[in-house]
Amino acid sequence: MNFQNLTTIENPETYIDVAFKSAEAAGASKRREFVGKEVNKLIRSRVIEITKIKALTKTAAKLLENIVANYPSIDGLDPFYLALVKCTIDYAQLKQSLGAMAWGAQMLHRLGEDAERRIRATRQLEYVNKHRQAFYGRAASVFKQIKKNLAYLEEARKIMKKYPPVKTGIPTIVIAGAPNVGKSSLLAALTGSAPRVAPYPFTTQQLMLGYFETDSSRIQIIDTPGLLDRPLEKRNPIEKQAILALKHLAKAIIFVLDPTEACGYSFQEQLHLLAEMKKEFQIPVLVVANKTDLPYEKKLAEDTLLVSVEKKLGIEELKERVIKIISA
Numbered sequence: 001m002n003f004q005n006l007t008t009i010e011n012p013e014t015y016i017d018v019a020f021k022s023a024e025a026a027g028a029s030k031r032r033e034f035v036g037k038e039v040n041k042l043i044r045s046r047v048i049e050i051t052k053i054k055a056l057t058k059t060a061a062k063l064l065e066n067i068v069a070n071y072p073s074i075d076g077l078d079p080f081y082l083a084l085v086k087c088t089i090d091y092a093q094l095k096q097s098l099g100a101m102a103w104g105a106q107m108l109h110r111l112g113e114d115a116e117r118r119i120r121a122t123r124q125l126e127y128v129n130k131h132r133q134a135f136y137g138r139a140a141s142v143f144k145q146i147k148k149n150l151a152y153l154e155e156a157r158k159i160m161k162k163y164p165p166v167k168t169g170i171p172t173i174v175i176a177g178a179p180n181v182g183k184s185s186l187l188a189a190l191t192g193s194a195p196r197v198a199p200y201p202f203t204t205q206q207l208m209l210g211y212f213e214t215d216s217s218r219i220q221i222i223d224t225p226g227l228l229d230r231p232l233e234k235r236n237p238i239e240k241q242a243i244l245a246l247k248h249l250a251k252a253i254i255f256v257l258d259p260t261e262a263c264g265y266s267f268q269e270q271l272h273l274l275a276e277m278k279k280e281f282q283i284p285v286l287v288v289a290n291k292t293d294l295p296y297e298k299k300l301a302e303d304t305l306l307v308s309v310e311k312k313l314g315i316e317e318l319k320e321r322v323i324k325i326i327s328a
């Protein structure tokens with residue numbers, strides 16, 4: 001899903017301005033058609049004002065309809081993005097705001113038809129202009145009534161623009177683990193992408209993506225913010241994003257341990273987090289012990305793969321294990 005290219009939602013005044021300008025332009029061009037022609041004043045005025053009304057209705061309604069059309073169709077979203085929307089945006093308000101755009105467009109059409117009918121019915125020249133003017137006022141008021149909704153759609157757009165451009169259709173592995181254990185370093189080593197790496201916890205503040213090719217496919221690796229061992233309801237929004245990726249995208253987890261405890265979290269704590277993850281997500285877990293270039297005393301389970309991102313040890317072996325899981 002492409003959230004990055006959503007177009008800016010403007011304030012009502014901007015839309016009113018665009019719509020009114022198009023109405024005036026259409027009116028002026030219609031007026032020119034009458035130059036030098038002998039036409040009854042009432043008829044001429046009717047034609048010109050109705051032209052303006054139609055132009056305004058069409059432009060204004062189209063502006064609102066386009067907002068809805070350009071917005072991702074929320075119900076059709078992939079489960080990961082739907083969950084992300086629900087966790088970062090007020091879903092009910094979003095739906096209501098999109099509904100308000102449809103309401104506005106419909107309202108404009110109805111008001112336009114109504115004004116046109118009145119103008120056709122009147123026999124008095126001065127009423128033609130009055131009806132058109134009243135229509136202008138009502139059309140502007142429609143936009144003012146949806147001011148809050150426009151503002152909310154713009155707010156939501158700004159949030160969605162920052163969503164990670166995750167690909168939902170390709171095999172995906174999620175790197176997880178306690179803070180500062182070397183997850184981002186590992187992503188870089190596996191995929192050549194360049195996430196921020198720093199010697200302190202919580203460096204990664206959003207999902208980071210990388211890819212590597214195998215003979216037959218492309219594999220997506222997602223690096224996540226460091227997780228603390230705590231219940232889901234206590235997790236912050238960034239941790240929740242990581243959980244969503246694990247739940248909806250991951251075919252397997254690479255769980256990174258730091259047996260040297262240089263990360264600042266005890267090995268015991270890390271193992272507890274690992275156990276929790278295994279319980280919560282019923283997918284294969286590849287356990288990796290990183291920083292093995294440094295001394296450590298902790299005993300590791302037999303199936304733990306020893307790596308050192310720093311010394312580029314064990315990376316190829318890890319890639320092979322990833323490919324094996326993906327093709328299983």
Ligand SMILES: Nc1nc2c(ncn2[C@@H]2O[C@H](COP(=O)(O)OP(=O)(O)OP(=O)(O)O)[C@@H](O)[C@H]2O)c(=O)[nH]1
Pocket residue numbers: 178179180181182183184185186196197198199200201202203204205224225226227290291292293294307308309310311
């Ligand atoms: N000695 C050693 N240090 C490493 C190794 N891998 C990563 N580091 C260091 O560990 C620190 C944390 O690395 P990151 O890759 O940022 O760790 P992270 O798990 O992504 O951290 P958060 O995003 O904060 O959770 C950095 O200072 C790295 O240079 C390794 O194999 N050996």
Ligand SMILES: [Mg+2]
Pocket residue numbers: 183184185196203204223224225226
């Ligand atoms: Mg990181």
